[in-house]
Amino acid sequence: MKKIGILILVFMLGVSGFAQTKTGIEKNNYVVSTSKIPQLEPIILTAEALKQEDGHKFGDFQIVLYGRNVKELTDKEKMNNYVKKAKAAGVEIKVCKLSINYLKIDKKDLHPYIKVVDHAFTHLLQLQKNKNYYSIEL
Numbered sequence: 001m002k003k004i005g006i007l008i009l010v011f012m013l014g015v016s017g018f019a020q021t022k023t024g025i026e027k028n029n030y031v032v033s034t035s036k037i038p039q040l041e042p043i044i045l046t047a048e049a050l051k052q053e054d055g056h057k058f059g060d061f062q063i064v065l066y067g068r069n070v071k072e073l074t075d076k077e078k079m080n081n082y083v084k085k086a087k088a089a090g091v092e093i094k095v096c097k098l099s100i101n102y103l104k105i106d107k108k109d110l111h112p113y114i115k116v117v118d119h120a121f122t123h124l125l126q127l128q129k130n131k132n133y134y135s136i137e138l
Contacts (some may be wrong), residue, residue, distance in 0.1 A: 027059025032126050033120055034138040035067030040082045040093070043138075047089045061089070062127070066120035068094035074109040083113045096120035 030050065032043050040063065047061040063086070065073065073079060073095060086093050094115045100107065108118060115121040129134040 001062060017083045025095065026057070026132075028054050028057050029059040029061070029127070029131060029133040031062045031126055031133045031135045032122055032138060033064045033066065033135070035065065035069050036138065037065070037069055037072040037078075037082075039138055041085070044082070044085045044089050044091055047091045051090065060092070060133075062092045062133075063095055064094045064096065064117065064120045064123055067098045068099070070095050071103050071105060073111070073114060075104060076111070079111040079114070083111050086115065091109075094120075094123070096123075 028050070030047070032046075034040075034043065043063050050061070053057045085092065086092075092109075092115065093113060094108065094117045097116045097118050099120070100110070100116065110116075124135055124137075128135050
């Protein structure tokens, strides 16, 4: 009888341990913040490398731009090149609303692929806190 109880206990522990490990595959999510537009290209190259390295574990990759240099985002020709590469790599490009407001940039002057976040640093911290993103600021 004692052996049956031990067997049931081992079975139950094994099943609960298996259930905990099979809850889903965790994705690797990344966010990079920068105030320098020319850094978009090497950041996108980094995203491509991580996507290849992570394979099915690759999740979301965001670039958040802020500061006075975001006025360069209104250069349609330059941004078309960056956006094309970002789309191909699965990278989202975001810009700080405070920065574009300070510089009096109309959202309509931004490439449609570029999304606006209320505040760059708040956005970064929320991603780190609530969604477990790896983060770096350049």
